[in-house]
Amino acid sequence: MTSRWQQIYRAGNSLEAHTLKGLLEHAGLAVRLTGENLGSAAGELPADVVQVSVWVPEQDAVKARQLLAGYETGNQRRWRCISCGEENEGQFDWCWQCGTDKPETDA
Ligand SMILES: [Zn+2]
Incomplete structure (x- = not known):
């Protein structure tokens, strides 16, 4: 069965995208990032690459959005x-x- 993926966030940079990816994965969700060169590069991530999109399986999109909402609120709290x-x-x-x-x- 193939999962359908839904874009839930567009991060301003790679660092933010990976922060969110970690947050979602910590909650048990599968996460994909698009928009950056994901190759096999190890180590340092450029902080100012093009926008990076965060994707999750469609069935997890609601949960993921809630998690992201908490992330964004937390930034302003x-x-x-x-x-x-x-x-x-x-x-x-x-x-x-x-x-x-x-x-x-x-x-
Ligand atoms: Zn103080």
Whole structure:
């Protein structure tokens, strides 16, 4: 039986695409990426290649979209600094008060 694939996201770069791929695979979904040279290249990924599309089997598309919605919301969510307790806006990667790196929340 052949799975039909559905594009659920267009990432701005390869790094983001692979981040999402990891997120979805962690949830048990099969993931394909298109738009980059997937060859057998190992190691460093260029951060600014063309847009990369993320695909999942059609039957998993709803679940995948939910996961991505959580990912996008998480990017904007306020977070509390583990060092000084200051609340920071989601777009900041470190605490504006004391400079501590934003903690890795999910995954
Ligand atoms: Zn802080």
